[in-house]
Amino acid sequence: MEVFNVTHSSFSTFILMGIPGLEAAHVWFSIPFSTCYLIGLLGNVMVLFVVGKEQTLHKPMYLLLCMLAITDMGTSTSVVPKTLCIFWFNFKGITMVGCLTQMFFIHAVSAMHSAVLVTMAFDRYVAICNPLRYAIILSNARIANLGLMGLIRAVLFILPLPLFLSRQPFCSNRVISHTHCDNMAVVKISCGNITFNRLYGLVLAFIITGLDLMLVVFSYSLILRAVLRISSKKAHQKALNTCTAHICVMLTSCTFSLFSSLSHRFGQGIAPYVHITLANLYFLVPPMINPIIYGVKTKELRDKFVKYTFRE
Template sequence: MAAFNLTPSDPSTFILMGTPGMEAAHFWISIPFSMVYIIGLLGNVMVLFVIGKEETLQKLMYLLLCMLALTDIPMSTSVVPKALCIFWFNLKGITVGGCLTQLFLLHASAMTHSAVLVTMAFDRYVAICNPLRYATILTNSRIAKLGLVGLTRAVLLILPVPLLLSRQPFCANCFIPHTYCEHMAVSKMSCGDTTLNRTYGLVIIFVVTGLDLTLIALSYGQITRAILQISSKKAHQKALDTCTAHISVMLTSCIPFLFTTITHWFGHVIAPHLHIILANLYFLLPPMLNPIIYGVKTKEFRDKVGKCPCRI
């Protein structure tokens, strides 16, 4: 195969190593990788299909769920197919252009995903704190515009990352100890000064993540205060139930992200293969779990999923 003829001295090609030190277990690692990816892909396609087919589901809450699915699919798809090529066929080579494209799609999808979570938090805030004005404040067109703003933000902020890297001279022996092209790993392959690249990457991570988490925290702070002021137990429970699915989805994204960040900071004391597996969880688990969470937590959606196969 072409992969076996690649020479590491070719600076136009990077070599993705997969999980260094566990090459013999690549086939076994690929089994949960492929299963989680397929379940997530089918789940998100089902979400889009059911909501598109059922007119009763074409309302704000499910529009947000569609937006989440539309970010989950490219986020996992930008990583998993290439990882499986490494695990199954030892096809480790990737061109510089292909690597930078993967990097852009991956990080832009993740940033758009974060923006959708902020929009969902705002949706829950308006639903609980201003229920009488919910229909006027949050219309389908307004939410679609917020989604477009989130996508535009991601593209504009992430695009400089591959553009800056494309201007860098890359050395020979470009072995990337990972299953995908991660920004910091690619920066280390450069022979030039990557101070600007690294600084920009860190600023984007901390500013965008910090802003999004702050907005979500503020929303839920107001939601918590509003819920505590509700005297009726039934209304109290109903208000909590409306937030459960979003909180669960948020945790499935935040927990793997925190683990990934910690492994980056303390990478010198964490086994490389463990760091790589944890980094992949951030792009594998949310796309698989999000449709399941909404299927379990939302009775209306669950009922429609059950009825759809009978109508096909």
């Protein structure tokens, strides 16, 4: 089957190898992949359902949670179904258009996810540092506009990557040693001048992930300064508890995102199967645990989960 794919589609398609060196274990890898994917889908759909059904949750904070849930589902869905086709059925071929489309959605949804996390940090800053004007500064309409701006930013910044690659010549051996069409993985099989994509991809990593992370850190430095000015220890704890869930989500998302992006460029000493396996965690772990984190740490949302899950 593999020989057939390579021989008959080398000039019209790319070949995704999955996890090179661990092909014999692909079926076993599919178990945690599919389990994490299904748990993530179920959790995020539940968040959307509960917030949509409950009028009391139609607030900026929960609208942001819905945006986070949508980007989480988009992140995992852009990669996992194709990966499972490789693991289960050895369907490794993907057209050039399909590959570049997958690349666009992977990076665009990731950029949108980053924008949502920044907006959530700003939301926590306003809630703690300027609570009396919270409803004025952050209305549902304003949150929707910020989400739209994040989407436009993601499309405008990411679209040049596949557009430039679509004009590039590719070698006859179009084998991608990965589970999905990541920008750098596709760039490496191009026979043309790839300087633009290499530099632009690196710039994006710092502009989107790096700048957004700096904005989040800046927001939390202001939050920390405001909290330290509060004399009551109980108020300290209450203020910090409102940020705990977001901090946990930030740590998991940024850790996997930065590792996946930078290890492609500077991880020559890492075994390919180790890099590919760990890179896939970005598409599996955050979408799975984010709804769990917010379900556990946000009392109002947790109560509504219980209401719909265990009602008679």
